[in-house]
Every structure is written in C-alpha cells, then in structure tokens.
Amino acid sequence: MMLEGKVAVVTGAGGGIGREIALAMALAGAAVVVNDIGASLTGEGPTSATPGEQTVAIIQQRGGRAVANTDSVAEWANAQRIVQTALDSFGRIDIVVNNAGILRDQIFHKMSPEEWLAVINVHLNGTFFVSRAAAEHFRKSGSGAFVHMTSTSGLIGNFGQANYSAAKLGIAAMSKSIALDMQRFGVRSNCIAPFAWSRMTSSIPASTEAERARVARLQQMTPDKNAPLAVFLASDAAKDVTGQIFAARHNELFLFSQPRPIRSTHRGEGWTPEAIAETALPALKSHFLPLDRSGDVFSWDPV
Template sequence: MPDMKPLSGKVMLVTGAGNGIGRAIAMEAAKAGAQVVVNDIGASLEGQRESSAAAQDTVAEIERSGGVAVANGDDVSDPEGAKNMVQQAVSAFGRLDSVVNNAGILRDCFFHKMTYENFDAVVKVHLYGSFNVSRAAADVMREQGSGSLIHMTSTSGLIGNLAQANYSAAKLGVAALSKSIALDLARWNIRSNCIAPFAWSRMTSSIKVDSPEQQERVDRMKEMKPEKIAPVALYLASDEGAETTGQIFAVRNNEIFLMSQPRPVRAVHRGEGWDIDSVTRHAMASLKSSYVPLDVSADVFNWDPV
C-alpha cells in the first residue's frame, strides 16, 4: 500500500529547530513523511553559542519516532552557513522542497536605551538570516521548478510592542521580504508565506513580568503550545498549499488568522495642490478620524485564545 503521508518525498530545512516552535515543526514534519534538516547553533536567547546538542537532540527524537533527519549547526546570519545547510539538505536527501525560517534571538529594551550592537544582532539573525537561507535555497528550488519558503514574522512587527524596536523592525522586514520573494520567484513555482506565531517558547519565556496584568498575559501564553503552529507550516510546505503565496497568517492556539497587508485607507484630493495650511485644515482634518491607533499586539488580540 503506498505511503499517503502528506509530506512524503519532501525535504524540509527548519532553522532554530533545537527548541520551541522550530522543534515542534521539525518533529511534526517528520511524522508527516518529510526528511528534515534540523538547524540550530545551540545559542542563548541573546545569540551566544552555548551547546551544539540542541539540533542533535531534535534529530534523536525524530529518529526514535521512526522519522528521518540530520542535524546542522551553521549560523543563519552567516551567508556561507546558510549555503552550507542548504547544501547539506541536497547532499543528504537529493533536493530541498521547503524552508522554515524560524531561528531567532531577543535583545529587548526601550528604544532610548538600545545600542547599535543589540539592534544589529537581532536584525542579522531574523531578517538577514531569512534572506541568507532563502537566497541559498532559491537556487536549488529554481532548478527543481518548485519550493516553499515559510518565514516567521510577529505581531510585534505587524502591529507593535513595547521595548522591541530591533525585533519589530526585523519581523516587519521579514514580511516585506516574503512578499518580494513571492513576486520574484512565482515563475518557478516557488511560493513564500509568513506565519506570526503565538506560542510559549524559549523566546517568549524571556518576557519581563512586572505587574499582575503581565503575569496574567504570560499565564495565558503558557497555554499556547508550539505544536499548535505546525499544521499551518506543514500545509504551506505541502502540495495542498501550492496556490497559497504572498500571505501572512497568525496562529494562536486553535485560531488561524489571515492578516491584512498595508493598503490605502482613505484619500483626499485638492486640484490646486497643497500648502501647509490646506494640509492642516483640509487633509489632516479629513484623515485624522482614520488614523491607526498606537496599539500594541495585546490591544488587538485582546480576547482569550480558544
């Protein structure tokens, strides 16, 4: 009887797969029949290397469950490291069908206290890392005439959050990068999508708790398991997801959201053109009622997950 698993014959590379969301996606992909390259440099939340065991541990767990996987310890922020992990996938399994750009670090602080080094480090892993791995994978996928690139964005970038200028900038950049990839590579049947995940993971465990409200928020997040993110990622990697590209999804427990993308909200026109006085009296007076509020993510997702 033929193997009817949804990802049979597929090869998936998951970055940052030693823990949390990446590990859950890698394990569920293997259960769905994919051969998996598990990338993790074994870094702390701040990005310092600590141990090479994380990727190996995920591979061992996959193999115990009857799946097939190999470990990779390259750094996504290094273009050569990205090329190495893609080449490892091809060398080990003969092809590369999907990439999940999940690797990330946090260095949270308020903007007026943020150093260049902390801004640079976070952007390098999240945004440059997504570029590096996707760019290396694109060459392989173009030759195959197919592929799926799946990037982790965040409502911190799509909506906003306090004390995360570096992370928010990187994650909104990832969403724009994904859209450009979807446009540029469509002719080779390569699709590109984003997921904004809500889940308790090693990264979210670093959230500072300094009030009963924050503690309540953290307690709610602890109920959101990384495994809840995997089904959408697996769909986007599967043949069933072949017509889905250029989209941004959010996944929160048992909820799946299709997120909006920036489009004009309201317009004003003045035939004779504008000066500062008419901008003040006419343009802004008309547009002000449609201003986007200064929200944070929790203001928009302000109900308990189901």
Template structure:
C-alpha cells in the same frame, strides 16, 4: 503530506522550530535540523540541541540530520542548503525560524543590539532563502515559510530591533512570492503565539493572573506546526504571499497595507493646507498606538 520531500527548519533545536521539525518528519519529510545552539540572546554555541531533535526524529523512524551553521552568515547559510542536497539529494521546503532577542527601549538600544537582531532574523531569512532559491527555480517547485511577529505587524514595547526585522520579513516574503511565482515557488509568513521562556516572566501573584497564565500555557509551540507543514506541502499550493497568525486553536489571515482613505486638492498642497485640511480630514482614520495585546484582547481559545 511531506512524503518524499526534504525540509530545512532553522532554529529547530527547541521551541517552535523543534515542533515544526518533528511534525515535518512525522508527515514523511527528511529534515535538516539547523540550530546554532546559542542562548536566547544569541550568545554561545552548542551542537547538542540540533542533534537531540535529530535523535527524537530517528527514534520514531524518521530521517534527519543536524546542522549547526549560523543563518546570519551567507557562506554558512549556503552550507545549510548544501547539507540538505548532500544528505538527501534535493530540497523542497525552507522554514526560516531562527531568531534571537535583545529587547531594549529604543532610546537605550545600542547599535550592536539592533544589528545583532536584524542579522539573525532578517538577514538570516534572506541568506537561507537566497541559497535555496536557485535550487527551487531549477526544479520549478519549492515553499518558503517565514516567521514574522505581531510585534512587527502591530507593535510592542522595547522591541524596535525585533519589530523592524519581523516586518521586513513580511516584505521579503511577499517579494519572493512575486519574483518566483513563475517558477512554481511559494512564500508565506506565520506570526506565532506560543508560550516560551521569552514570555515566562509574566506575574502570577493573583488567582486571576495565575488563571490567565495557565490559559496562555495552552499555546504550546506544537500549535504552530500544523500550519507550517500545510504551507510547506503541495496541499498548500493555493497560498502564497500571505501572512497568517496562529494563537492556540485559532488561525488568522492577517491584513496587508492598502489605502484606506484619501484627500485631494486640485491646486496641490502647501504645508499649511496639509496641516489645516489633509491631516484633520484623515485623522478619523488614524491608527492608535496599539500593541499586539491591545488588538488580541481575548484569551486564547
């Protein structure tokens, strides 16, 4: 499905990004494997993870090159795109997967913790997408696949920085889809569920907890890759501006904000009439303070 195509996958030295890069290559894509090699919190750098994935791709006859630039710097993001153009002569797909975590309850979160996560996730997706956009426009084709999260789409504890970035990515993707549709460029989001070191601290003290974790471990990063490849390929041409989620063997199309109820007052509103009329009338349609796990309540299938 990706024969003759060139793809960039950021944060591809491990986890979801690695499996997407491998799947792209198996479908015929030439792949730029980007990874800074930093820790989960974004600290340190190591060229090894990106090169290891390149070696895996080459071992089964695929073509790939490593890149260790940071997505959080615009000049470095341009170098990621130039790596594709200089190595393979073109660029057809960008998967914005790179990310870090700095979880902290909001009232304890520092400016640095908020800024670092926004820089990698939201700015990183913008910088790499913007660097690729000019080339996509010139060739009248291209596909962006961005990683969002149900932490942003729905909510979660202790992740104000991550959630803000991930919901921002949804809006960024929709804007790219609107602005670039006339150039044949598509942009979509995936909210992935996958077992990783980030959720590896779930307790397993009882047999029920152990069974639940065993079921969750079925949600391997490889489960995300088929949708990413399909959206990046020409076969996914019908999809743009959409938000999907993948949970083990399930693929969801996620809703996007739309009006659900309204109230009208011919003479206009005062603070008192808003409090006495508008809010009580709308209250029945208010959303609960749900977390992702409150919405996705069943075990993965």
C-alpha cells in the same frame, strides 16, 4: 503523509516552535535538516550541538529521517552550507522554514548598535541568506516552499523591540517579494506569526496585572499549535497559497491584512503645510490607527 518524499530545512529547530515544526514535518513524511547553533536566547555565550541533536534523535526514534546542522544563519557562507547539508544528505531541498531567532530587547532610546545589529543579522539577514541559498535550487526544480516566521511585534507593535519588530516586519515584506519574483518558477512564500509560550516569549514583562494576564494567556499556547499550519503551507495542498501572512493562536487561525490605502483627500491646487493642517488632517484623522501593541489587539483568552 502530506510531505512524503520532500526535504525540509528548519532553522532554529533545537527547541520550541522550530522543534515542533521539524517533528511535525518528519511525521508528515519529510526528511529534515535540523539547524540550530544551540546558543542562548540573546545569541551570546557558548554554543552547543545538543539541542539540534536531541531533535534529530526524537525524529529518528519515531522512524523519521533527519540530520543536524550547527551553522549560524547570520552568515552567507553558513547559509550555503545549511542548504548543502540537505543536498548532501537527502539529494534535494523542497522546503525552507526560517525560524531561527534571538532577542535583545531594549527600550528604543537605550538600544545600542550592537543590540540592533545582532537581531537584524539573525532574523532578517538570516532569513534572506538561507532563502537565497535555496532559491536557485527551487528555481531549477520548478517548485519549492518558503515558510517564514514573522511576529505581531512587527505587524502590530510592541514595547522595547525596535530591532525585533523591524526585522519581523521586514521578513513579511521580503516574503511578499519572494512570492512575486518566484511565482513563475512554481515557488511559494508565506509567513506565520506564531503565538506560543517558549524561550522567545519568556522575556515578556509581567510586572502589572494586565501584563500578567497576557503572559497567562500565552502560557496556554504551546509551540506545537503552530506546526500544522507550517506543514500545510509547505505541502502541495497549499499550491495556490503564496504571499500571505497567517497567525496560529492556540486553536485559532488568522489571515492578516497587508497595508493598503484606507482614506484619501485631494486638493486641486496642491497642498501647503497650512492646508494639510486645516483640511487634510480633519479628513484623515478619524481613520488613524491607534498606538496599540500586539497584546491590545489579541486581548481575549485563547480558545
């Protein structure tokens, strides 16, 4: 019962990874606010309270405590209501898991402003809004844990996901800023890059043999494999863990590097464009990173 007595908000908890995290946190002793608007993968069309209510029902059937919330994370006032639901229902808030998300995949030169903004609003703005709504309560209580969902699409790269990749890399940077700004208040902030076959990955193309092999690997990775890491990061056992980026891939756990200088060159008289081409480029080029994507880096079968 690593989360006994704690209250967690889990966004996008009506299914997939979010549901598994909510269930695991409830089993670990937390009371859970299950947030989900019940929208389609793209965030378009009608919404429904049913997915969130189903997660709540499972938690309650197992003897846990949970309430549903259907506010969209993409609005500041809604984020306030999500956090207030925790306060009204359980009297406090200790954990925020920013998991809600949508996809509007499109090759960059065809991506519309609407496709860009829709994804940024839910992922990046939504993570800020809900985190900011909880931050003052965390500061006053002298403790709190943020667990944000990033993605290797942002950390490494992927085709047709400029909006999603930008949002997810932005979340990693935001998490680091939260960790720096709120460490003195006992507040921690970490990221998980989850691997799982779920609604969010079901749009991955599988038209070539290599793509089909990648999808087959993902299908072996069930959403529940990400939940133990989220529970740990939210618990007091992780009291010294903050500002980090982890990944859960089936039975593997990874700690990600964060950008740091890897090579430098110096010219006492300064640089001209010509000098960069003649001197700096040869010195730096051998350290260039390849133009790869997530599937190229994580190319082995899950174990």
